[in-house]
Amino acid sequence: MNIQITLKDGVPIYRQIVNQVKYMVASGQLQPGMEVPPIRVLAEQLLVTPNTVVKAYRELETEGVVYKRRGAGTFISENGSPLKAAEQRRILTERADTLLTEARQMGYSVEDIMKLVKERAAELENGTGN
Amino acid sequence: MGNKVVDIQGVTRQFGDLKALDDISFAVERGCVHGLVGANGAGKTTLIKHILGLLKAKSGTVRVFDQDPVRKPVEVLGRIGYLSEERDLPEWMRIHELMRYTQAYHPKWDMNYADSLIKTFELDPRQKIKDLSRGQRALTGLIAAVAHRPDLLLLDEPSSGLDAVVRQDILKEVVRAVADEGRTALFSSHLLDEVERMSDVVTMIHKGKVVLHGTLDDIKAAHQCLTIQFSEEQTSRPEIAGVLSLEGYGNQWQAVCNGEFEVAKAAIQSLGAKITEARGASLQEIFVARVGRGAM
Numbered sequence: 465m466n467i468q469i470t471l472k473d474g475v476p477i478y479r480q481i482v483n484q485v486k487y488m489v490a491s492g493q494l495q496p497g498m499e500v501p502p503i504r505v506l507a508e509q510l511l512v513t514p515n516t517v518v519k520a521y522r523e524l525e526t527e528g529v530v531y532k533r534r535g536a537g538t539f540i541s542e543n544g545s546p547l548k549a550a551e552q553r554r555i556l557t558e559r560a561d562t563l564l565t566e567a568r569q570m571g572y573s574v575e576d577i578m579k580l581v582k583e584r585a586a587e588l589e590n591g592t593g594n
Numbered sequence: 595m596g597n598k599v600v601d602i603q604g605v606t607r608q609f610g611d612l613k614a615l616d617d618i619s620f621a622v623e624r625g626c627v628h629g630l631v632g633a634n635g636a637g638k639t640t641l642i643k644h645i646l647g648l649l650k651a652k653s654g655t656v657r658v659f660d661q662d663p664v665r666k667p668v669e670v671l672g673r674i675g676y677l678s679e680e681r682d683l684p685e686w687m688r689i690h691e692l693m694r695y696t697q698a699y700h701p702k703w704d705m706n707y708a709d710s711l712i713k714t715f716e717l718d719p720r721q722k723i724k725d726l727s728r729g730q731r732a733l734t735g736l737i738a739a740v741a742h743r744p745d746l747l748l749l750d751e752p753s754s755g756l757d758a759v760v761r762q763d764i765l766k767e768v769v770r771a772v773a774d775e776g777r778t779a780l781f782s783s784h785l786l787d788e789v790e791r792m793s794d795v796v797t798m799i800h801k802g803k804v805v806l807h808g809t810l811d812d813i814k815a816a817h818q819c820l821t822i823q824f825s826e827e828q829t830s831r832p833e834i835a836g837v838l839s840l841e842g843y844g845n846q847w848q849a850v851c852n853g854e855f856e857v858a859k860a861a862i863q864s865l866g867a868k869i870t871e872a873r874g875a876s877l878q879e880i881f882v883a884r885v886g887r888g889a890m
Contacts, residue, residue, distance in 0.1 A: 474873045476814055515627070
């Protein structure tokens with residue numbers, strides 16, 4: 465599992481793990497039934513205290529993203545779809561906010577942005593985008 | 595003894611005119627990684643020496659596994675794996691001799707574990723300690739500290755002067771020790787990124803006093819980093835109530851707040867300024883806000 469921890473923006477590490485696992489589920493990188501790394505393995509990989517991974521997995525379990533199978537490990541849930549839809553919307557909303565903020569600073573109107581988005585969509589569909 | 599592996603109450607230590615420890619109290623809970631942070635000379639090593647019973651508390655009490663480490667050194671030290679900052683090892687010994695020597699003091703010594711670490715770290719057991727590089731010496735000391743699976747792993751500045759690969763090897767062993775249920779690690783460091791990643795609980799000491807102590811989650815929840823936008827350029831540092839530190843230039847300033855967000859918000863508004871960004875603070879930012887930039 466490719467999780468990147470950053471200490472720049474002050475977000476607690478367990479929260480970064482939770483967000484990135486949810487993101488990977490929403491984007492399909494983690495499929496239902498797939499096993500996530502054992503606590504010690506992920507803690508060693510990220511060089512974080514094991515209790516941080518425990519906390520992240522516990523939160524993911526409470527939210528129904530993963531489930532524990534006794535003596536077997538922790539797996540991505542089958543029934544993650546309602547949450548998955550919400551998470552997908554959250555991710556895209558975040559991206560849209562970033563785009564809107566930057567565009568506003570550059571003096572673009574919402575109409576300008578919509579026009580650009582449509583143009584890009586057309587170009588990507590035609591295979592002319594890069 | 596509950597869940598306290600180490601319990602220090604009101605310890606003061608003076609070297610000449612210097613108060614190395616000034617009425618320090620704190621406890622290390624079982625099963626967690628405890629980070630001890632502070633600048634050089636803050637008192638970290640002096641504190642660790644009290645835990646090991648190498649220094650006797652002149653005032654206050656030190657309990658380790660509910661015993662006095664000065665009066666019961668065998669019982670206490672037998673359960674601690676210690677790596678000193680100097681990694682002072684017997685120079686004339688070969689690595690395999692050091693392992694057997696250390697084993698003699700520790701009935702729970704796991705030779706298979708020691709051997710597997712020697713292999714992982716690509717050490718030659720026949721090499722003499724005095725011929726080892728800095729990194730190899732640290733790793734050798736680490737094996738001697740962890741191979742008896744101590745209840746408390748005690749590391750004094752484990753990363754000091756080492757490259758990234760060796761640092762990673764050492765921190766992985768800390769993870770491994772704690773992932774096994776019930777074991778505890780206390781490490782001192784001035785590398786705040788490392789402490790923020792590795793610690794469940796943090797104690798920050800400065801000039802021999804505890805300036806901040808708590809779980810990392812609580813400490814982070816209690817601090818915020820604000821970006822403040824003034825309508826007019828500030829020619830000198832503005833005074834804002836409720837902030838720990840303030841830095842910046844002209845219109846834009848950064849503040850670190852502790853708890854008193856409402857006070858700070860009101861103060862910022864009354865100056866005709868606004869908060870353009872509020873986010874969590876890193877341990878580095880919290881440390882600098884608490885003890886000043888010159889301390890690190």
